[in-house]
Amino acid sequence: MRILLIEDDKEAAAYLCKALREAGHVPDHAVDGEAGAELASEGGYDILVVDRMLPKRDGLLIIEELRLQGDDTPTLILSALGQVDDRVKGLRAGGDDYLAKPYAFSELLARVEALGRRRKPDEAETTYQVGELYLDRLAHTVTRADKPVSLQPREFRLLEFLMKNAGQVVTRTMLLENVWDYHFDPQTNVIDVHISRLRAKIDKGFGEPLLHTVRGAGYMIRDSAR
């Protein structure tokens, strides 16, 4: 994906660009608000990663201007302000996701890739398939190797989100945000326990496991046979 990173911390930006390149993306870097707005309005980017506080032009302003011009490139806001209200402000300005500094690169990468996927019209999809695992969003049924798997409503939503982002890392905070709609950071491993329950239902007793733990990042559902 072509990613535009607007970030005034040059060292952090250089590190991010390098890491994004290693993950197979094509990042561009703008060092201040004006240069960033110019590059962004030229278009051609799949994702914008915008720092909130920038010299010359505020990050939120750049996003608002782009949205006014009808540009709806998925945008991830980076900010040192992590409070709930700041997040709401960021999303209201037209941002699609919000990540508070300091963040783990794995978190940023997972969110950028999830945003990249969001562009594709997948809301219309009513079924997800990963290997021999099927999820029917309308009938609320899950089968693996044609055997029905019985899930609690919350487990269903967890699996739904994981399968929507199949092949991509989903972090714990992304799960908390999308499945529970909370943005705080649970102190202990509550999400892990939910995952291991889910794993017991969809992987236990079947051949190849589909739900993988990505160390230091989160989880991924993936058909390893392919």
Add this chain to the structure above:
Amino acid sequence: MTALGKVVRTTAFKLSAIYIAVFSIFSVFFVVYISYTANQLLGEQLQETIAAEIFGLADHYRSRGLTGLVEAIDQRSYQPGASLYLITDVSGRILAGNVSRVPPTLLDSSGATPLTVPYERYAGDDDNRVAMVQVIRLPGGFRMLVGRDISEREQFREIIGRALSWALALMIGLALLSWFFVSRRVLKRIESLSATSRRIMTGDLSGRLEITGTGDEFDRLAENLNAMLDRIEHLLYGLKDVSDNIAHDLKTPLTRMRNRVEVTLASPQSTEAYRNALEMTIEESDQLIKTFNALLMIARIEAGSQDSAMNDVEAGAVVRDVGDLYEPAAEEKGIKLLVEEREPVTLKANRELLAQALANLVDNALKYALPSDAEADAGRVVISANREGGDLVLIVADNGPGVPEVERERVLQRFVRLEESRSQPGSGLGLSLAAAVARLHHGSIELGEGNPGLVVTLRLPIDQPKP
């Protein structure tokens, strides 16, 4: 700034100046009005007297002619307190009367209203006498003058004028004097307040403003400022506590992290060992970030309640969410997590913060619900949401060892962890965050005895007072 300029700029001076000006204008107006009215009244009386005299003399003239008139005037002239009379012939020779000299042109004039003129009672009189006179023309070129001496009235006017000036001078003098004392007193008090403030500003936060005990506005001001200083001092000590705690609770893991990296770098290692060390470093820095975030969050919650987004929140939904989130984790530990909700309660709240506060409490409860030596499945944690009067009451209760009564107030503070819990993971910020969230919602947090266990009660008013 000159000393005079400094005095002129004081509020006391400005106020006194305004008072003096208003007083003076009022008194001048008052005195002028009184003297004018008195003058007017006296003038009218004089005119009436003169008119009556003329009327009486006219009677004499009608009945006995000029001779009768002269006789009557001669007779009247030398009575005590007599009016002024004068009769002259065509050539201006005086025939009778008690006036020796009037301005020469006066006798040629005549009018309906009396005139005010200087005159002499006798030749060589130099008393500067003034009279109000009326001149009547008689047939044959004779003139008659009737009048009253008004020197007395002029003296009266002078006395009033002098009294006015004295009164004004006295008033201004008194005002200046009172200004001097009042402003000196006020300035002294203000100067003492400023001096104390300056001392406090230079760092002596224990200093307090003097209260004289008179209960005047300065005392009230000083009391309020002292209360403010108490609050600031309290906050500052809180801050100092926090920074001491930060020094300890953030420096310790930072040191540990640094040491690990140092040891790893000290001698060549296998790739696997490097990898492990780096992973541990990330894990520890994540923990540090969490602690730091929690600290910032508490600080921001405590700093401002205004900018926090408050929406209608269904308390039961938040309680169920948190229960749902922690249920698997509880089960894994062999603890039963129960959610009780008797009736739905909706209140204006910050859903995220409320959930986070509850999550912290449940997290704590799960950590301590089960004594390490207890049998499996003995742990129990109950989360409940109820309405009690005008309050939403959220309770998180466990059946663990509880918190000794003497420690309950203390564990609400930042970073305070009881000795027994040092081995458990956690930052020591969970309860303080919950307490901050309770305060944000104008509510309270209370730690109680569960016999056994700890009962944490969050009490939030459903109708929040307007800030």
